[in-house]
Amino acid sequence: MIEETKITRNYQITIPATIRKKLGLKVGDTLIVKLEGDRIILEPKRRSITEIRIRLGRKVDWRYVEETIREVIEKG
Numbered sequence: 001m002i003e004e005t006k007i008t009r010n011y012q013i014t015i016p017a018t019i020r021k022k023l024g025l026k027v028g029d030t031l032i033v034k035l036e037g038d039r040i041i042l043e044p045k046r047r048s049i050t051e052i053r054i055r056l057g058r059k060v061d062w063r064y065v066e067e068t069i070r071e072v073i074e075k076g
Helices: 017-023 049-059 062-075
Strands: 031-036 039-044
Touching: none
Parallel strands: none
Antiparallel strands: 031 039
16 A cells, blocks of 8 residues: 655654554554665554553453464464
């Protein structure tokens, strides 16, 4: 996916809506900025499982989540 954006006078950019939606970015999320050669790479900072647990509280069966993650990792 390729999108275009402009740099404002304050050196800010807007992340296009299609990309925000695809990555699930929300106001207040943190991005990691990397420089690779002459390319600027933006990546969402992923939350730790502990942060996610606190945020979701008891709404999730964590045993199921952790079991599913283990299965995916094992299948590689």
